[in-house]
Amino acid sequence: MDELRTLFRYRQLIAALTARDLKARYRGSILGFFWSLANPLMLLGVYTLVFTVFFPQQVVQPYPLFLFAGILPWSFFSAAILESSSSISGNAGLIKKVMFPAEALPIVVVLSHLVHFALAIPVLLVATGIFVILGKVTFSATILLVPVLMIVQTIFVAGLAMAISSASVLFRDLRDLITNLMTLGFFITPIIYLIDRIDSRPLRALLRVNPMTPFVIAYQDLLFFGHLPGISDTLLIVAYSLASVALGFSVFDRLRDTLAEAI
């Protein structure tokens, strides 16, 4: 677990770089923070429009709130993974010219996207509050468990990000592959629909194999339905997180020494 020790040793650096990332993103635009919300909000708007106006499907009510609960963790996942694929190759100067712990780079990407995610939660709460006032839903205490789920998801995302950031230095095509996988991933994760409405058994099995499925379902359970996630989903979440971290560390460990050359 050399990586864990390295990451711990460089925690100040990671914190400083994350703060730098966020500052750089928000500097120069008053609406900086809102722009980082724009992506999930626009997705939310588009899908709400499509599935309530164009193809009204009474999946579940209120639909925007349901969408919101799934889109936020998905955006966190996909944005962090996509960006991490260029986190090392995009910082060639650091890797080649400075004694720099390369493992910090994907972690910084994940953490700064976690901050975006966390900043979107209050917006979700406000939206929920509106629907509470309208009398359509009620607040549930399970919301308090969301931070725990976010931490577990961060671990899951960080492991994948480490593997992808280092592997994409050697395999430049990996990034294109991931971009396409993310588009597919959005639709094979039960974000815009409920997994129970899928009739085909093999298809449901396929959806279960998608590691993001149990995470998204758990968020929906906590935020929207107001009950605890099922045992099987919880176990899958823990298993995927552990597997992801193991994968990330082992891939990174094997590639670390070649990074400064191959970049």
Next chain:
Amino acid sequence: MSAGSAIALQHVSKSYRLWGRRSQFATLKSALLKRDLRPAPEAAVPALIDVSFAVHRGEAFGIIGRNGSGKSTLLKIISGILKPSSGRVAVSGRIAALIELGAGFHPEITGRENVYINGIMLGLSRREIDARFDRIIDFAGIGEFLDQPVKTYSSGMYVRLGFAVAVHVDPDILLIDEVLSVGDEEFSQKCIAKIQEMKYRGVTLVFVTHQLDQVRKLCDRALWLDHGATVAAGDPVRVVDDYLQQVAGHVAPAAPAAAPAEAPPEQGKPEPEPEKRSDPQEEERWGSGEVILKRVSLVDERGHDLVALGAGTPVTIEMDVEVRAAQEDFVFGIAIYHADGSCVYGTNTDIEGWMPQRLERNGRVRFVMPSLDLVAGQYRIDAAVHTRNGRAFDYRRNVIRFVVGSRVHDIGVYRPQHDWQFQGGIHFSPVDLLKRNVPAPMAEYIRESEEKE
């Protein structure tokens, strides 16, 4: 690694692997098939071949060589950015590497914030940076730009800030790659002064540079790399000169042919054992031998050899010049060193505006000093004849040793001719003439200075 080494490299080799473009898409698949994530390189290029040396604590070590000789690779291996393909690297102490100044600055955030980030990258804690912040800013001299985003900086300001952070990290070992050549003259002087200050404080320095003057001036030892292999290591003046000989088209560093008998036997050969610290007192000689300094001597007004003298004695350095091939580009130079290695004085005909015309036959060069105003101690003289770009025909290091004796225990190296004068109510009893610097028998001077050693 011996106790005194800050850096020790043993049989370090490094090959760069070439990654082909066409195979990019194949590699992901083949990597999965082979169950090995590291794609096979198409070819390997050796960058360093069996390099061994040790840098002692507090030493300034220069690495020279032409482009592509492996200098920067060597520096990156010492810093840990690259791993050697084989061999061992041992480094003790905190390293700061000035490989690229300002690498890691983020353009969108302010100079102030970048100083913190850069400092943390170089291994400082936030509190340590707080303590150094004013000194860093003062050194960088970027003024009101401190709170502007770095993207608004001129490239000079960028470099200054990068250098300022790096040297204030208080490293035990400072690695410097060509960075002294950036920035304006004033700033590069400031950098060199700062580096000298660090050297005095005992920081181990490793330089990679094309500015051979810096190597001669700043370094205690130098290493010459060519195609990744060590060609020579040792005395910087000599290694630089060997290098210049080769650049000038002389295949191997050669001793003056048919060298005079007093020349030491190991002359002309590169230092074979880089671990060994060359003795700075030892007489050494190198050069192409087209012109040689057959005899170099320190004589008094009547032409008698001197080995010991009193302060203020008139002396002349005489060089008997033997011309084996006529030259049109030639410079005669001398340098006087104190026993501690510091240069007391150095000059040459080129510096003083003597334009060479012809050096066609044997002759004699006399460097006449009406009064050698040195404080008591041991001194050495280098004499050389070389081209204007520094390629030596014959360089004779420590060719003369002499002792300056004195009854007055004044300190320093230079004794200006002087007198004490008192006016008003200041009175001394008559001077103790024995303490005055009156000429005395040679033997006494020698004995006195030997007792002092």
